[in-house]
Amino acid sequence: MGRILAIDFGKVRTGIAVTDELQIIASGLTTVDTKKLISFLIDYVKIESVELFLVGEPKQMNNDPSESEVLILPFLEKLQKSIPQIPVKRVDERFTSKMAFQTMIDSGMSKKKRQNKALVDEISATLILQSYLYSK
Known part of the structure; x- marks a missing residue:
């Protein structure tokens, strides 16, 4: 069984999360400069077995696609x-x-660390992945 890799795509940077090989646990992996995202993914799948890419789908409250789509x-x-x-x-x-931001607050993270947008993106990717695992 391969990993599932989740992508929280952003204009500047992209958060990435992965499962373990048994697809039980979702963990934040990293945040990547979006311009380097494809090359990062190509390199990653060379060293790790990936079964599925999950890509976040931003929607508005009325279910229309968000502008970032x-x-x-x-x-x-x-x-x-x-x-x-x-x-x-x-x-x-x-x-x-x-x-993701609320998770950072709830975990007692300092205000300075909560300002790290890259960390928010990584946690967002993890939440996307967790919601998928729960729905399976």
């Missing part, structure tokens, strides 16, 4: 061309950034 669609095309052997599934990512 126009940035994600070209990325999805590049991803499919670069790593065609791994399927991609979209997952609703509404409220993950707010939930």
Whole structure:
């Protein structure tokens, strides 16, 4: 069984989370400069077995796609061309950034650490992945 890798795509940086090989535990992996995301993923799948890419699907409250969807669609095309052997599934990512920030507060993280947007992105990717695992 391979890992599931979740992507919280952002214009500047992208949060990434992965499961263990048994697909039980979701853990934050890193945050990557979005310009380097495809090359990071290509390198990652060379050293780790990945079964599925989960990509956050930003939606508005009325279920319409968010404005950031126009940035994600070209990325999805590049991803499919670069790593065609791994399927991609979209997952609703509404409220993950707010939930990530609240998680940081609840864990007692200092205000200075909570200002680290890269950490928020990584936690958001982890929340996307956890919600998918719960739904399975």
